[in-house]
Amino acid sequence: MSTATGYNFAYLDEDTKRMIRRAILKAVAIPGHQVPFGSREMPLPYGWGTGGIQVTASIIGPQDRLKVIDQGADDTTNAVSIRRFFARVAGVPTTERTSEASIIQTRHRIPETPLREGQILVYQVPMPEPLFRLEPRVAETKRLHAMADYGLMHVRLYEDIARHGHIAISYNYPVMVNGRYLMAPSPIPAFDNPKMDRMPALQLFGAGREKRIYAVPPYTAVRSLDFEDHPFEPVRAKAACALCGSRESYLDEVVTDDRGGRMFLCSDTDYCGERQAAVQRDAAE
Amino acid sequence: MAYVAVKGGERAIEHAHAWLAEERRGDPALPELTVAQVEQQMSLAVDRVMAEGACFDRGLAALAVKQARGDLIEAAFLLRAYRTTLPRFGASMPLDTGAMRVRRRISATYKDLPGGQVLGPTFDYTHRLLDFALAAEGEPPPPAPESPAEAAAMPRVTGILAQEGLMAAEPHSEAEPGDLTREPLAFPADRPLRLQALARGDEGFLLGLGYSTQRGYGNAHPFVGEIRLGEVAVEIVPPELGFAIEIGDLTVTECQMVNQFAGSRTEPPQFTRGYGLVFGHGERKAMAMSLVDRALRAAELGEDAEAPAQSQEFVLYHCDNVEATGFVEHLKLPHYVDFQSELEKLRQLRATAMQEAAE
């Protein structure tokens, strides 16, 4: 196992890891509650996944296999950069296969392949506070969480319905965790929200710049906020993937020319690749 | 097909790094800049990087400036990322800036005062005319004339005012100050924590905020009590020794801003101070910091606290340029998943709106 010289295994020093590990355990014990932690400057900029990186660095070991995705894809430059960072400082094997990974660090997506027990999904979180657009004062939002006073968010959603006939939030759609804490799921598309509910894998969230860690334990209820007469509805392009034909996966829209031409492709590159390979296998048989 | 273009991220990154290295070096026909040259001749850039990088090491700061191609925020970030991996051996005793070996010391409140005014190395009275002689390689300038060192001590101006009872006393505390590099900020933040955040804060941001307090956004009536620049000793008390030993010197700039205070039910009218202290020669930053420090005390002094510079959360959460640059610049990372959601949602909302309009 080769790692970068001059740095500890997984980059962080042991004191920092211990501090983060204590925060993670408390986060798991209080599902959806944001635990402040002494976030360190990382060699990658704030806003580029420093929270997720610190969480991953604090949990990862030589027996792990790491997958990193950004926008659902393993080959986006920031995902490549983070995967290289861990290959360099922790020397752990990496993979692009969702099913083979024990830790998946993600920005903005939950893989299409259902996650299982034994896996940990680490989200990179830019703004951990679900109420920040409605109440920017952190001292005040802390009080609102303490009292479970989420009226501000309900009013906001109600106003959307009154004005547009729909709730106009399409990503980072707020959720209630275990019926107690309002939580920002990070900017995943609302399409992914249902995957969080009672997921067999552990979900950890790291916000480096905002210095917060939170968690959703396995099999924990995660409900997207809605109203009885306006139930939550995840949005997806009404199309099939041009490569694998999926009508279930979340799609990226790719502009192909300047005359309005466009095509749709799976955002989850591993899922799409597996499906294409399966088709080829079937054809070969 | 466009889709292929996003593949090969790994190779793209390697090529970008190579290109960056080439740009950093510039024209190879020209001699390469040495770190020592940066340290000696771009010394104020080095000072700023040490201040905002929160790490006093001229050599490392100079290396960061060179590596960052002169981008000082990038250089401060490099220094911070290095600093964060260093083990923490202990904390120093408080610096005694009263015992500073002063190279510059000015007061705007007294024409003369014990220890005198020492102009020192300053741009203040230069005419800002481009000096074309510097463009040509020339001889080093003749040595600056040295005046005999003043034997007199240099008491602080705020101390002089305090003797007369005109300056509000600062509460003295032996309590260990918080450390925002280890514990995240919580609000209300006490003054030691605020000062720590400001000392690491972005010079430009603090300059703008300090300026805003002079223009009516916050009720400030500041006078520069004193600015001093020089070297102070750093002392630690090793637990096994039990007494203080000197481990080196720091160059710091200190500004004490004197402000009016109308008084309250419990306090008579008096002066209050705004305080600024930065690594190296950073006068603009020290002054701006002292204005903002004073503005942030508004609430505790019972003054109106409506202006941006008086809001703890606003100032402290946004003054760190490493945090700010990361989050602003992360907008260039791909966001197409979210944008796709927005597209679909917008199409849905427009369809609903048009249908309603048609009915």
Next chain:
Amino acid sequence: MTQPLAAGFADPVLEAQHCFRALLEAMSRPGRVQRLAGALAPPAPLNLAAAAALLTLADADTPVWTDAGADAEAWLRFHAGCPLVAEPGAAALLLACGAPPSPPALEAGTEEEPHRAATLILQVTALEEGTGWRLSGPGIEVAHRLRVAGLPADFLVAWATNRARFPCGVDVVLCAGERLAALPRTVLIEEG
């Protein structure tokens, strides 16, 4: 005559990581029993799991309370560098080998900062999955069964009080030999 100090982790980085993952898995799936590997030989009366958990979580920032006696205290002070406190209420981490301090005496956090609550490590005599208590709550698909031997008789009463304080409340790690299981404050424990 004092005994020579027992060794800590042979490989502090990787053993701490291994133990942390066991703790994380235990806290994420209450009632599932984790087994630690490793050759840690802590001074009596510490068992392997409790000792490893303390080395993994304790340092200069975590005041520790313990009833484990002078040898264990000296070992902890040396290997973890943690301050030891006499008041259970002042501790972030507690290790009880005998009768545990009563939960109301412990730091339970506040409504705004429930994460400041203490973690109580209890040494017990046996931990077994698939039988005993019925656990449910976050981390558990339907129910987990856990049998614990060596707890005080009033533990379940105290636990019900602790759970009712959510989001405040202490979290418990049960350690027997090289096995450990956790009870986060959310878990509902029913007998039989």
